[in-house]
Amino acid sequence: MIAINFNTISDYHWDEHDDPNSLCCLVALGDFDGGELCFPQLQIVIPLRPGQVVAFSSRLLLHGNFPVTRGIRHSVVYFVHSMFFHHLRNFTEIYKDRKDGIERDVNGSAVPTVSHQDLNNANGLNRIINLDRPKANQIRVPPSSTDCRRGCIDLSRARRGLKAEDPLSDSE
Ligand SMILES: O=C(O)CCC(=O)C(=O)O
Numbered sequence: 001m002i003a004i005n006f007n008t009i010s011d012y013h014w015d016e017h018d019d020p021n022s023l024c025c026l027v028a029l030g031d032f033d034g035g036e037l038c039f040p041q042l043q044i045v046i047p048l049r050p051g052q053v054v055a056f057s058s059r060l061l062l063h064g065n066f067p068v069t070r071g072i073r074h075s076v077v078y079f080v081h082s083m084f085f086h087h088l089r090n091f092t093e094i095y096k097d098r099k100d101g102i103e104r105d106v107n108g109s110a111v112p113t114v115s116h117q118d119l120n121n122a123n124g125l126n127r128i129i130n131l132d133r134p135k136a137n138q139i140r141v142p143p144s145s146t147d148c149r150r151g152c153i154d155l156s157r158a159r160r161g162l163k164a165e166d167p168l169s170d171s172e
Pocket residue numbers: 003005008010015026035036037058063064065075077
């Protein structure tokens with residue numbers, strides 16, 4: 001599952017619904033200062049920069065992040081919800097629970113639901129996107145294909161870590 005946080009300050013927490021045998025991968029994206037990730041039990045602060053990834057046990061390791069002092073920081077969190085293990089052989093039940101508005105703890109017992117988040121429209125920020133059917137020419141399978149893509153990729157900037165707008169001097 002994926003959660004996307006926008007300039008969120010997470011107080012220290014354990015993600016109690018993440019599976020204890022899984023790792024969560026957190027990527028920070030954007031142009032920002034601050035927002036460092038902190039693990040108080042380990043006494044380390046990770047000054048996570050855009051595009052960097054940290055993998056850690058979000059269920060077992062207390063963590064939180066500092067305020068974003070400039071810009072926009074999205075943190076994209078890939079995590080494994082414990083229900084994937086505890087209901088592994090019976091996904092039908094998960095769909096039924098979802099329809100009935102029932103949430104369960106790791107032992108499968110129903111727990112009171114606190115609030116319901118509209119995942120399609122978090123805080124009214126997202127528009128619901130209606131997907132169009134592809135046009136015929138977008139799904140037409142060509143009669144043959146060539147492997148020419150590799151030859152077309154210019155790696156000179158990537159090798160030097162340059163942005164598209166950075167000049168590429170002749171001597172390099
Ligand atoms: O954005 C961060 O650095 C932390 C996010 C987090 O811990 C969470 O979403 O559970």
